[in-house]
Amino acid sequence: MRLQSTTTSSIAAIAALLAACGHAPSQDVASVTAADLIEQGRATFRYETFGDETQWSDTLRMHEVIRSAVDPTTALAVGLKVDSQALPAEVVKGIRDGSISLKSPATTVALLKMNAVVGLQGTVETRDGKDTLTRVGVTCALCHSTVDNSFAPGIGKRLDGWPNRDLDPGAIIALSPALSPAQKAIYKSWGKGKYDPRFNLDGKSGAQVIPPAYGLASIHRVTTTGDGVNLAYWNRYVAVTQMGGHGTFVESRTGVSVAHGSVDRVEGKLAALQAYQLSLPAPAAPAGSFNVAAAQRGKLVFEGAGKCATCHSGEQFTDANQRLHAVSDVVSEPEAAGVPSYASRSATRTYRTSPLRGIWQHAPYFHNGSAATLEDVVSAYDKRKSLGLTAQQSGDLAQYLKSL
Numbered sequence: 043m044r045l046q047s048t049t050t051s052s053i054a055a056i057a058a059l060l061a062a063c064g065h066a067p068s069q070d071v072a073s074v075t076a077a078d079l080i081e082q083g084r085a086t087f088r089y090e091t092f093g094d095e096t097q098w099s100d101t102l103r104m105h106e107v108i109r110s111a112v113d114p115t116t117a118l119a120v121g122l123k124v125d126s127q128a129l130p131a132e133v134v135k136g137i138r139d140g141s142i143s144l145k146s147p148a149t150t151v152a153l154l155k156m157n158a159v160v161g162l163q164g165t166v167e168t169r170d171g172k173d174t175l176t177r178v179g180v181t182c183a184l185c186h187s188t189v190d191n192s193f194a195p196g197i198g199k200r201l202d203g204w205p206n207r208d209l210d211p212g213a214i215i216a217l218s219p220a221l222s223p224a225q226k227a228i229y230k231s232w233g234k235g236k237y238d239p240r241f242n243l244d245g246k247s248g249a250q251v252i253p254p255a256y257g258l259a260s261i262h263r264v265t266t267t268g269d270g271v272n273l274a275y276w277n278r279y280v281a282v283t284q285m286g287g288h289g290t291f292v293e294s295r296t297g298v299s300v301a302h303g304s305v306d307r308v309e310g311k312l313a314a315l316q317a318y319q320l321s322l323p324a325p326a327a328p329a330g331s332f333n334v335a336a337a338q339r340g341k342l343v344f345e346g347a348g349k350c351a352t353c354h355s356g357e358q359f360t361d362a363n364q365r366l367h368a369v370s371d372v373v374s375e376p377e378a379a380g381v382p383s384y385a386s387r388s389a390t391r392t393y394r395t396s397p398l399r400g401i402w403q404h405a406p407y408f409h410n411g412s413a414a415t416l417e418d419v420v421s422a423y424d425k426r427k428s429l430g431l432t433a434q435q436s437g438d439l440a441q442y443l444k445s446l
Contacts, residue, residue: 076317083318087202088187090315091163091179092287092307099177101286102218105164109151109175112217114144117159118196121209121234125200126193128158134193151175160187160200180285182277182315185209185237186255203256203322205404207235212249236411239284240387243298248381251411257324257399263362266396266409267388269293273319274312281308295389324400331402332444340442343435348420349427350439359398359446366392373426374408384409402444416440 098104114124126134133156136142143149151173154164161184165177188206189198196208212232215221221229228247232238236249250266258264264273281287288303344350355361369375369385372393377383385391393409407413413422417440424431431439 079314079317080321081318082314083316083321084202086311086315087182087318088160088200089157089163089183090181090311092281092285092289092311093179093303094281094286094288095163095165095177095179096288096302097286098179102215102220104214104218105175105178107217107219108154108164108178109147111147112150113147114149114153117150120213121206122162122196122214123160123187123189123206123208124153124193124197125158125160125189126198127200128156130156137194137197148173154178160189161185161206182255182280185211185252201325203254203319204325205235205252205254207252207404207406209252210234211237211252235406239280243283243296243300244387246382246387248377248384248387248410250384250409251404251406254324254400254404255319256322257358257397258322259320261358261360261362261397263366263394266394267385267390267392268362268366268394269295269389273316277312277315277319278308293389296387324397325403326400327402327445333441334445336438336441337445338442339434340438340440340445343431343439344442347431347435348423348429348439350423353395354398360395362394362397366390366394368392373422374410374412377410378412381410398443398446401446416443419443 118124129137133142133152137144150159151164151166153159154162154175155166155173157163161181163179163181164175166173167176168174183200183202185206186204187200187202188204188208189196190201192198210233212229216226216229218226228241231247232249235252237252238247238249241247253266258273262271264270265276270276270279278289279291279293282289282291282302283298283300286302287308289306289308290301292299344354353361353367369383369392374393375383375385385393396409401407401416405415407416407419408422413419417436420431420436420440420443423429424436
């Protein structure tokens with residue numbers, strides 16, 4: 043993937059965004075061009091584990107599972123992706139003609155050695171004349187990147203920022219030999235495209251859909267519950283408390299205090315990581331994926347009878363920078379039976395209005411995935427808010443959402 047050229051004005055824009063979001067870079071931004079900062083952030087997003095091998099290898103022993111039981115077919119089945127641009131020509135040929143087995147864990151180890159598995163970093167050493175996976179860690183790209191399937195399903199060019207809704211993090215974690223049967227059962231219950239970023243801290247299970255990491259420029263409250271006022275807050279939270287990276291995260295509102303390692307490997311990466319994520323635009327709706335005439339009518343419904351623009355306002359269709367919303371305001375709660383309110387587990391105990399750019403790309407919808415389609419989203423709002431929309435208004439509104 044080639045970064046678009048960055049003008050001098052973009053340097054100031056990146057610096058302004060970082061300052062506006064309240065995260066002062068640890069380096070002198072003025073001495074680093076925006077393109078350099080973004081490039082550093084891209085490398086961090088794709089390849090940086092922050093030292094989390096101590097969690098995924100030393101504690102969960104995932105390297106043992108991968109090298110002995112996870113062949114490429116299995117890996118693809120649980121949603122892992124392969125970067126086709128990292129594959130040498132002979133490997134591409136071997137996959138196409140079948141001379142390279144996709145049923146052998148040794149092939150997975152080889153792909154890790156090539157740095158071709160999106161979101162995984164493996165250390166491969168030669169032992170007794172054989173490539174052996176000795177450690178493995180995860181990166182931001184594991185959940186927040188996918189591929190365009192241009193080579194084969196699950197194999198293609200990277201699409202950074204796109205949530206991997208094929209990924210089954212719970213099923214992957216449940217492969218760990220370090221977990222009890224009860225723990226594995228909970229992880230397996232989450233399903234594809236979902237993850238609970240608080241379960242390991244509060245012991246409550248309520249999986250959330252993996253959110254996109256694109257279209258966040260100018261948005262300060264980037265998480266479902268708006269816990270932090272900048273993207274760096276959540277990046278630090280995930281890197282330390284979820285990935286197991288070496289660093290510290292403290293949140294007095296929830297009583298969370300987590301520290302890993304003796305040397306902080308997270309803090310110094312946050313400015314560049316944030317800059318890269320803020321540079322990722324939401325993808326435009328594909329031509330032919332929505333009815334243009336209906337979408338034009340739906341825009342009127344969005345701004346009028348549907349009352350959507352009351353909260354989904356501005357260029358990014360969110361009022362998240364101005365306010366958060368009480369649980370009583372949203373239509374995604376109450377949660378499913380037996381699932382605790384996600385907001386109740388957060389620092390704010392509220393929800394932000396989700397931005398809508400690129401919404402066509404990341405079904406299912408709402409924080410808990412309770413709406414399978416955009417038609418279901420419209421129906422839920424119509425019923426819960428007593429909007430009284432006609433069938434045509436509902437259909438047109440759904441088409442407008444698909445166009446964003």
